[in-house]
Amino acid sequence: MTVTSTSRPTPPPPAAAPQEALPTTLRRNAPLVxxxxxxxxxxxxxxxxxxxxxxxxxxxxxxxxxxxxxxxxTVAQEVTIQIRPNPGRDLDADVAKAEALAKATPGIAATRVFSKAEAERLLEPWLGSGLDLSDLPVPRLVTLRLADAGPPDLKPLRAALGEALPGVASLDDHALWxxxxxxxxxxxxxxxxxxxxxxxxxxxxxxxxxxxxxxxxxxxxxxxxxxxxxxxxxxxxxxxxxxxxxxxxxxxxxxxxxxxxxxxxxxxxxxxxxxxxxxxxxxxxxxxxxxxxxxxxxxxxxxxxxxxxxxxxxxxxxxxxx
Known part of the structure; x- marks a missing residue:
């Protein structure tokens, strides 16, 4: 007698839960942060x-x-001589003498004398324009451009200005500024x-x-x-x-x-x-x-x-x- 055995079909494996159903931080290959x-x-x-x-x-x-x-x-390359007006003195002559002393000083490359109009124009930022400054004792300026070789010794020039123009001329090397x-x-x-x-x-x-x-x-x-x-x-x-x-x-x-x-x-x-x-x-x-x-x-x-x-x-x- 032949016995025929019928095998029960194997049920399919349960479908894996979709990865999208997991929280974001628990998904596969998801970064920790x-x-x-x-x-x-x-x-x-x-x-x-x-x-x-x-x-x-x-x-x-x-x-x-x-x-x-x-x-x-820029400031360190220039110094300024200020010549103040003084009663009984010729201001233009004092300016020329100060310029001559500066040119004779070693280490001075060039000099420039500011005219009276240019000196008055320097006061416009503080006093305003359109003013008549002819009655004011506006000092005259002589700027000195220093040579590129190095800062010269300005003590002889300061002493010479003090002897030739006492109480009139002063040398400003802008050290304070x-x-x-x-x-x-x-x-x-x-x-x-x-x-x-x-x-x-x-x-x-x-x-x-x-x-x-x-x-x-x-x-x-x-x-x-x-x-x-x-x-x-x-x-x-x-x-x-x-x-x-x-x-x-x-x-x-x-x-x-x-x-x-x-x-x-x-x-x-x-x-x-x-x-x-x-x-x-x-x-x-x-x-x-x-x-x-x-x-x-x-x-x-x-x-x-x-x-x-x-x-x-x-x-x-x-x-x-x-």
């Missing part, structure tokens, strides 16, 4: 804005420092450096709060990683890599925006150069050209912002897990 979330984009925007402000401060400090160096170089200018420039640069440091501190604080928020939102993932044997250093490196990329993105955007702002300011300054306002701006700040040191400072701030972001996030994670 997602960088495309709204919070990540907001943090990158904050870092870009702070980097932009820090780069502007650094570039402005570089412009002031460069302009101050140019001013100091140079010290004030140097102090002002150093103070401005110090303020710029302080503002850059404050902006970087603000960047670090923003990263601290963002990292703690990311840790709180990924608490289950962190617990699972601990359960399967991942140590705190592994988790901290994951957060550091992700936040470093966010910081690098924000730093690049902020630095590029700062460079574009300086380029636009230079274009506007060149466009206004023909007018009186443009001439004054160029005399004070130059052509808004920050030079290679300025460009290096702006780019360095972008790199520092990304490095600070990565380091602060790592330290925050280690402190959170401790």
């Amino acid at each position: 997602p960088t495309d979330s709204a919070a990540s984009r907001a943090l990158a925007a904050v870092i870009a804005i702070l980097t932009f402000l820090a780069a502007l401060c650094a570039g402005a400090a570089e412009i002031v420092a460069s302009s101050a160096d140019q001013w100091q170089g 140079l010290r004030r200018l140097s102090t002002m420039a150093n103070a401005f640069v110090g303020v710029g450096v302080g503002l850059v440091a404050l902006v970087l501190v603000a960047t670090g604080l923003a990263v601290v709060f963002a990292t703690r928020g990311a840790m709180a939102g990924n608490r289950e993932v962190v617990e699972v990683l601990h359960f399967v044997g991942a140590d705190d250093d592994f988790i901290a490196r994951a957060f550091q890599r992700r936040f470093f990329r966010l910081g690098l993105r924000g730093g690049v955007i902020g630095s590029a925006a700062a460079l574009a702002a300086f380029a636009l300011a230079g274009f506007v300054a060149r466009a206004w150069q023909s007018g009186p306002a443009g001439e004054e701006i160029e005399a004070l700040f130059g052509a808004f050209h920050i030079g290679w040191r300025g460009y290096a400072s702006v780019l360095l701030i972008g790199v520092i912002a990304s490095v600070v972001t990565g380091i602060v996030s790592r330290l925050t994670v280690r402190r959170f897990l401790a």
Whole structure:
């Protein structure tokens, strides 16, 4: 007798649950700290804005420092003899005698005598134009351009002026103005450096709060990683890599925006150069050209912002897990 055995059909394996049904942080190959979330984009925007402000401060400090160096170089190459009017003396003769003494001094490359009208015109910024200054005892000036070989010894000239024109002529080497200018420039640069440091501190604080928020939102993932044997250093490196990329993105955007702002300011300054306002701006700040040191400072701030972001996030994670 033949026995025919009928095998029961094997049921198909249960269909795997679609990956899309899992939470975002538990999907396969999902990063521990997602960088495309709204919070990540907001943090990158904050870092870009702070980097932009820090780069502007650094570039402005570089412009002031460069302009101050140019001013100091220009002022240091000239000295001035002031001849005051004195009753009973011929002012023009005193001016000619002072000029002759200056020309006979070694180290003086050229001299220039300001006429009475030119001397009165120098007072217009303080007294205004259209005034009759003929009755005022306006001093006459003789400017001396120093030779490029080095600063000469002006003590003999000062002594000669004191003997030939006592109480009338005085020599001004602008040392007081140079010290004030140097102090002002150093103070401005110090303020710029302080503002850059404050902006970087603000960047670090923003990263601290963002990292703690990311840790709180990924608490289950962190617990699972601990359960399967991942140590705190592994988790901290994951957060550091992700936040470093966010910081690098924000730093690049902020630095590029700062460079574009300086380029636009230079274009506007060149466009206004023909007018009186443009001439004054160029005399004070130059052509808004920050030079290679300025460009290096702006780019360095972008790199520092990304490095600070990565380091602060790592330290925050280690402190959170401790």
